[in-house]
Amino acid sequence: MGLTYDAVGQADQAVAVFRNLLEDHPDHAPSCAKLGSILLRQHQYDEARQDLERAVALDPGSVEAHYQLGLLFRRLGKLNESEEQFAKSRKLEAERRAQSDLRLRLLLPE
Numbered sequence: 001m002g003l004t005y006d007a008v009g010q011a012d013q014a015v016a017v018f019r020n021l022l023e024d025h026p027d028h029a030p031s032c033a034k035l036g037s038i039l040l041r042q043h044q045y046d047e048a049r050q051d052l053e054r055a056v057a058l059d060p061g062s063v064e065a066h067y068q069l070g071l072l073f074r075r076l077g078k079l080n081e082s083e084e085q086f087a088k089s090r091k092l093e094a095e096r097r098a099q100s101d102l103r104l105r106l107l108l109p110e
Contacts, residue, residue, distance in 0.1 A: 002034065011038050029059035037068045040075075048072055063092045 002017035018035035022028065036051035049072055055065035070085035 002031070006034070006038055011042060014038055015042075027058055029055045029062055029065070032058060033062055033065040033068060036065070036072075040068060040072050045072060045076060061092055063089050063096065066092065 002014045002021065005011070005014035005017060015035060015038055018031050018038070021031050022035065025031070032051045032055035036048045036055060039045075039048035039051060042048075049069075052065055052069045052072060055062055056069065059065065066085045066089040070082045070089060073079070073082035073085060
């Protein structure tokens with residue numbers, strides 16, 4: 001439901017849905033990341049940082065959480081931290097692609 005609200009531009013409702021979800025499931029990293037990204041777009045940087053850092057702590061392999069943290073740090077003028085997060089995001093995405101390619105090669109022999 002939160003994704004739907006966000007997709008139709010109802011960010012406040014999306015934030016409420018994700019906050020409620022996280023009350024019941026505080027360790028759900030994708031919800032932390034999505035909430036953080038919405039808060040970032042709303043310029044609520046302190047709250048966004050809390051949720052995005054929580055998402056990364058819960059799931060260090062989250063490409064999206066690292067990318068969103070990179071955006072946040074860039075907006076805050078923390079360029080070194082921003083580049084670190086973007087680099088992690090790129091590395092994780094490359095690893096994910098390599099794993100997908102390997103799975104495809106195993107499934108579809110030449």
